[in-house]
Amino acid sequence: MENGVTLQVRETELGLREYQLQKLNELLVFVSQFNEFYKEKFQHICLPIRTMEDFQKLPFTTKEELVEDQKMYPPFGRNHCYPETSYIRYHQTSGTSGKPLKILDTESSWKWWRDCWMEVLKSSGVTNRDRVFLAFSFGPFIGFWAAYEATKEAGALVITGGGQSSKERLYSMIENEATVLLCTPSYALHLAEVAGEMGIDLRHTAVRTIITAGEPGGSVSSTRKQIEKLWGAIVYDHVGMTEMGAYGYSCSEQKGIHVNEAQFLVEIIDPQTLQPVKEGERGELVLTNFSRYGYPLIRYRTRDMVIHSTVQCACGNPYKFLPGGIIGRVDDMVIIRGVNIFPSSIEAIVREFAEIKEFRIVYYTQNEMDQVKVQVETETDIEPLLADRLRERIGIRIEVERVAPGSLPRFTMKSKRVIDERDCKNQVG
Template identity: 50%
Template sequence: MSQLETASRSDIVAHQLSRLQQGFSRIFPQNRFYQSKLEHTATALNSLEDFSQLPFTNKRELLADQAAHPPFGSNLTYLPEEYICQHQTSGTTGKPLKILDTRESWDWWAECWASIYRAAGVSSKDVIFIAFNFGPFIGFWAAHEGSKHLGALTVPGGGMDSLQRLHIIQETRATVLVCTPSYALRLAEVAQEHGIDLPSSTIRVTLHAGEPGASIPATRERIERGWGARTYDHAGMSEMGAYGFTCSQQQGLHVNESEFIAEIIDPHTNQAVQEGELGELVLTNLGRWGYPAIRYRTGDIVRNGGYTCGCGRSYLHLPGGVLGRADDMLIVKGTNVYPSAIADVLHRFPEVSEYRIIVTKNGALDEIALQVECPSELTGRIQEELHIAFNLRVPIESVELGILPRFELKARRVEDRRRKA
């Protein structure tokens, strides 16, 4: 654990302000996007209160900028030849955003990921298996760079099916698995189908990103039970960086405040929320000055957990991790429902293999129903648990095992039929 992780709030704020001032001195001479965006705003930063007066940045602006200045937009601080990596967002919620990194910022990504590994107790003595097909999405590339930075042996799992990956894990005696939480559950399912005893394997840590899951208690417990390992969450995004990690307490995420400034705001009023309240996470990275993101509205809904934790860190704590995205929230009969909260109920039942959430509209009201791979006699108990959690009666259809899709990257378990009606 670094000295700053347990420092006082005043020391952390002073560190952030110093990094911010250094970064701004590099951005404004050359970055046309932020020159234009902040030209009518005072940018003399003497405190983080000054910083909080700057306008937000959002993904729509960056996409519009790339459309106006193809192919990479004007949010570039340096000449094109100084960039070495191009990645893009997953495109889950629209057109992918292209993002460039310099050698300096790519090294910064690696150190951010190394911090995630270290918080999970991973060291250079480990063998890290990364169970992804490598493509333009930045997450697995950054995880690979982070493991190299840590000095651990890295085993890439691209170009394999699930059974092949399980065999490679056994053959290499891998000790750490990196993948989405949905895919960790899928690998456990395949292992059970083929008589592979995962809890007795060499895997001791599973580390997850890409979707809410590893901070959802029932999902985390299911992964840990299936693998016989401790499960850790991580949060990051292509346009921002790898900003969040789980500590030894496994009670959500910490924001890596040595490399990011975090704010949690009411998405309607844009005012900061109080400790214990929900809000939208706003982030600023402090080491990616070639493609900066200043007061970036992530769209992620989190709970402000304050600055104390049993692990001893004084970094901002997000209990439950990323609870969902603002655009994922469903309002069903006046009740706010996030898909991650439904997952927490369903994963309490070992008999549930997979599920789908179907969203329809009845007049002006949203309604949801579930398809669940489980014994038909279990649906009544699931409905009771959902009623306790949300005070809603949710129709459930029991479907045959294996009929619903499985996922390697971000799971898409919500089928929105409202637009088709």
């Protein structure tokens, strides 16, 4: 890539859209011959496609389809282009939104994963002079597995924290003078809480950069600022999916996420009408990965909600910019008394109060009406102030309930801070 604007392909400079169209045709020709899942799905399409409008006539791919395909063709389904002997990596989705999806990667696809993560490291300023600590369990969830490979490729020192307690991880980071921490936003906050109990001031450690993933928190301004204050480090966000790849990263402006358009095609649609949304509107992120031939996904509905914007980020990166990053999941949005609510919107307000150690959102039914309350762990009487701010920002009255210290769960990976106890769930999705 030259200045992020043109791409060198077979000794010919192409603009981004021409390059993407070429990559799409190469992918479509390949899967139509060697991928049984897409061969059936695209049996009536004519290749090559001439325009992006033609591409948008192709059917979407959903996780439900892939899960059903694996059920019908166990154990791995048909979305693979090579014999099973060509695959070297196994991962599965976290299962937070249904049955886990099994994913296989060839050696080439795994290197592609690593290269996508290299862009995340570059955007965060990580170099071979860094010591990178991965606070990650290294199970079948893909998490930071690809980050581990990218960190090695970047020449930085990799320090893994698999199988360690939070205290052991803190000691390891401090003793080995780690300069970069990779974890979820929730775990960064939890480590700070544990450090406080141990009498450790994280601002005096060598950690200067934190790269978060797995939750929207890294792009939630109040959450990011709270982490940065506790650690004395800069927080960079990253977004990816086990089934899709590491597709996005934040930048020095810290106002959202850039999608790596050299490797992914972006669409943003209304989840109800399935039509493109307008400038400034919220919509569902749809992605296509160009070069993961071992496990391709074409027009994949991620179920992640983002804001469509054509404005270029002030950092100068010309790639697609998503203001505020991932603002929630289509499945997470609920309607309470006529108001659309995303958990991330509540978190953005709760995290403005440093006195709150942990929180949980509870949806419930009272007198046949759906309600929402926020449970908080805090040692100060901030319930009235928080309730006022929630009502002002969200637009409805939200009860704030103070609970005993240590009574709410802590999370090392993806957090689960929403409890739905309603009699009749009206979630959209």
